[in-house]
Amino acid sequence: MAKGCLSPSSGAGGDGSGGQERCRSENRPVPEPGPNEVLLRMHSVGICGSDVHYWQHGRIGDFVVKDPMVLGHEASGTVVKVGAGVTHLKPGDRVAIEPGVPREMDEFCKTGRYNLSPTIFFCATPPDNGNLCRYYKHSASYCYKLPDNVTFEEGALIEPLSVGIHACKRAGVTLGSKVFVSGSGPIGLVNVLVAKMMGAAAVVITDLSASRLQKAKEMGADFTIQVKNETPQEVASKVESLLGCMPEITVECTGVQACIQAGIYATRSGGTLVLVGLGPDMVTVPIVNAAVREVDIRGIFRYCNTWPVAIALLASKRINVKPLVTHRFPLEKALEAFETTKRGEGVKVMLKCDPSDHSP
Known part of the structure; x- marks a missing residue:
């Protein structure tokens, strides 16, 4: 069983320094969730300016694309399998994904500012793969259950809202x-x-x-x-x-x-x-x-401790992020979606990763 994903190849010399990046769809094995992880069937993934920048230039500051990397970090999906030790989520739960996961309990994590941890995993930041794909596994602690009145797209928009x-x-x-x-x-x-x-x-x-x-x-x-x-x-x-x-x-x-x-x-x-x-x-x-x-x-550097706040605001209808989404594309048309974002058309371009469900 395979999943589709979007991946930029590194430029001339393999260091991200040469020419415009190339994007392609690729089949990869469906991952198996480990302890404290969940496997997700992805639904909605927004395109961020950083995704476009990695595609076009192969780097942002000191973060350089040296190997093909799956893009995408504004995302939501449905739990299809849970790893050992996961008790707060079950298959069928709809979740929003926080893309930054600390790898160790360092001084920044101890003070609640885990976004500053130098070893943090972050979706679609080299060398870490993102979640613009059919199936994706992630730390269960950084997947947040969505209330019934919050859509998948709202869940994906929690990432920019968190900024x-x-x-x-x-x-x-x-x-x-x-x-x-x-x-x-x-x-x-x-x-x-x-x-x-x-x-x-x-x-x-x-x-x-x-x-x-x-x-x-x-x-x-x-x-x-x-x-x-x-x-x-x-x-x-x-x-x-x-x-x-x-x-x-x-x-x-x-x-x-x-x-x-x-x-x-x-x-x-x-x-x-x-x-x-x-x-x-x-x-x-x-x-x-x-x-x-x-x-x-x-x-500021990304965000921390914002997903529960954002979900509460969306569920209570105190904030409406729906007007941000101006374009939607199926995953198969990811390149067209990236070109649309590159041209600056609309506001937020959303990719739909579940072929059986393109609803918001």
């Missing part, structure tokens, strides 16, 4: 906060959702794309700014003008140097700038401006 939850927590969003979100891609949009849910009084969001800003408006953004040729200082001035004050919190979701600069200039003295988007290793920023105004600059 928003973690970022807004790190930023300290609270009742009455004025928030500036830079970038209206999927991660910018989930930050709008979470900031509003956490009590933000007003959220302004920027982007180059008018259609993405319209989506942001539909999902709760109070103000939008379409950036054209403005300087970072001019963008900051527009943010202040729309909010009626400088925001206490800025969530930067692009990684673009000019956007980080605008984020520093825009943030109120004593406020917080959270860097979510990842760009070049080195960027030039007005660090003295931030320092003398006591603007805290915080990074």
Whole structure:
């Protein structure tokens, strides 16, 4: 018995450095769950920008694709088999998958920040395979049962939603906060959702794309700014003008140097700038401006302890992530789905891995 999966081959020289990556479908044996693992029949897998980046460039920072790697880390599926020691899940349970699983109980795990563990397993980050396939096994402790009123696609969207939850927590969003979100891609949009849910009084969001800003408006953004040729200082001035004050919190979701600069200039003295988007290793920023105004600059790396929170929010209908999904493809058309994401069409592209069930 075999499963279909999508896998990029490494570029020239096998180090991920040469040319555009190639994608292919491949048959592999169905894995057998070990102790404390479950075998899942995959249902919905979202395509992330990082998946596209690995496909196109073969690396992100120090993570280099050296061997063919299965993509996909925004995922949900159904338990079909449980390994020894698994008691909280049974065959037939619908689950959302947290892709990061600590390999050892180190100092970061002991303090509850397991996302920072240097040895963590993470789906679709070299050399760890992802879950864009028919069948996939995963640690049972990092599979979370979905309530009946939460769909598979909502379960898959918990992964990007978790980025928003973690970022807004790190930023300290609270009742009455004025928030500036830079970038209206999927991660910018989930930050709008979470900031509003956490009590933000007003959220302004920027982007180059008018259609993405319209989506942001539909999902709760109070103000939008379409950036054209403005300087970072001019963008900051527009943010202040729309909010009626400088925001206490800025969530930067692009990684673009000019956007980080605008984020520093825009943030109120004593406020917080959270860097979510990842760009070049080195960027030039007005660090003295931030320092003398006591603007805290915080990074985030993925998320931790967010799946139970996200499931509760989705089940209670406090947050609606369904509008994020704009395109759906069967697993057999994975390459077409990746091309769609690469072109920047829509918001979130979802792949359906179960040939007998393409429902949301």
